[in-house]
Amino acid sequence: MKNVDWNEAYENALNERFSFLFTKELIAAIRENGKLIEVAEGDIIMDLGDTMQFMPVLLDGAIKVLREDEEGDELLLYFLETGDTCAMTMSCCMGDRKSKVRTVAERDSKIIMIPLDKMSDWIQEFTDWRSFVFDSYSARLSELLESIDSLAFMNMHERVYKYLKDKMMVNSNAELNVTHREIASDLHTSRVVISRILKSLEREGRIALHRNRLEVLEW
DNA sequence: ACATTAAGTGATT
DNA sequence: AATCACTTAATGT
Numbered sequence: 001m002k003n004v005d006w007n008e009a010y011e012n013a014l015n016e017r018f019s020f021l022f023t024k025e026l027i028a029a030i031r032e033n034g035k036l037i038e039v040a041e042g043d044i045i046m047d048l049g050d051t052m053q054f055m056p057v058l059l060d061g062a063i064k065v066l067r068e069d070e071e072g073d074e075l076l077l078y079f080l081e082t083g084d085t086c087a088m089t090m091s092c093c094m095g096d097r098k099s100k101v102r103t104v105a106e107r108d109s110k111i112i113m114i115p116l117d118k119m120s121d122w123i124q125e126f127t128d129w130r131s132f133v134f135d136s137y138s139a140r141l142s143e144l145l146e147s148i149d150s151l152a153f154m155n156m157h158e159r160v161y162k163y164l165k166d167k168m169m170v171n172s173n174a175e176l177n178v179t180h181r182e183i184a185s186d187l188h189t190s191r192v193v194i195s196r197i198l199k200s201l202e203r204e205g206r207i208a209l210h211r212n213r214l215e216v217l218e219w
Numbered sequence: 220a221c222a223t224t225a226a227g228t229g230a231t232t
Numbered sequence: 233a234a235t236c237a238c239t240t241a242a243t244g245t
Contacts, residue, residue, distance in 0.1 A: 156233070180226065190234060195226055211225060211242055 001039045004110075010036060013059055014112070017083060026126045030057070034112040039105040046103045052092040054113035057085050061109020062170040066102045066186070075151075076163070076186040078143040079106060079170040087140035090133060093119050107171055159187055160197045164207065164216055174216045 004010075011031060018027060035054070039045055039061075046052070048068055063080040065088075080086065080103075088101050093116060122129040150159050163183060167176055184194045198214065201207045208215040 179224095181224095191226085192228090192235075193233060196228085196233095199227070209226085 001037055001043050001045065004036045004038050006031065006036060010059070010110070013110070017059065021083070021132060022128050023126070026122070026128055029118075029122065029126070030112060030114065033118055034114050037111050037113060039109050039111065041105050041107050043105045044102060045105060045111070046086075046088075046099050046101070048099060048102055050099045051097050052089050052099060053116055055085060055089045055093075055116060055119060057112045057114060058082055059110040059112050061111075062106040063109060064104050064106045064186075066104065067100075068102055073188055074102070074185050075188040077101065077147055078140070079166060081170050084139075085132075085136045087137055087144075089116070090119075090137050092116070106167075156187070156189060156193060157197055157200070160194065161201065161206075163187060164214075165219055168216050168219065174219075175213065176216070177213050179212055 014027060014031060018030075022030070034057070036059075045056070045063065058080055060082055062082075063084075065077045065080065065086070066074045067077055068074050086103065088099055092099070119133075123133060124130075150162055154162070160183065163186065164176065167178070168174055180194045180198060181191045183198075184191045187194070198207065198209060202209050206216070206218045208217060
């Protein structure tokens, strides 16, 4: 995780990706106040208990958001994609400033960090910022409900397949660099169970298996 | 050649 | 679906 300076390429990316969402004035304010960071795949961006000082806006890449218990067992909540922001930070603005989730870079990503003290100002000042914040909050809530549904109503077989499809979507790649162990950890089950399910998906011709890698053939 | 790590599988609960 | 126990396969040193 490293800080980078704004340059033309980043400004262009900001303009391109957000011009249909944000006004010129807001984009200028983001450019003025936002700090840029780059993270590499696998980097932990925020961990449990970390104090939030910035609201992250994903400029490029993908991030996975995980819950963790005392023993270190994880559960994937959802993925964030370009243009998304973290709902945890928003709840932090309303009181508790400690993160209750862990965020890990799913792939190399670029993030704009907005200082939290801008949040309340901007919500009053820019209607487009206000919509963005509330829309993001509601989108994250929907995703959370979706993950509760899959946890409560889907069997492991379906959950694994959904996981693969989601992962494929955020990486825009049908080839996934992932181990059985990692999937097991994200879905909070054992490696053996994942291996068996993946094997049966392979027999159905829906995926191809390799070491440290698998390919989704049908979706 | 050897160690380490990932993945496959039968048996049991 | 989870766990154990063991095997096989791939990869690094």
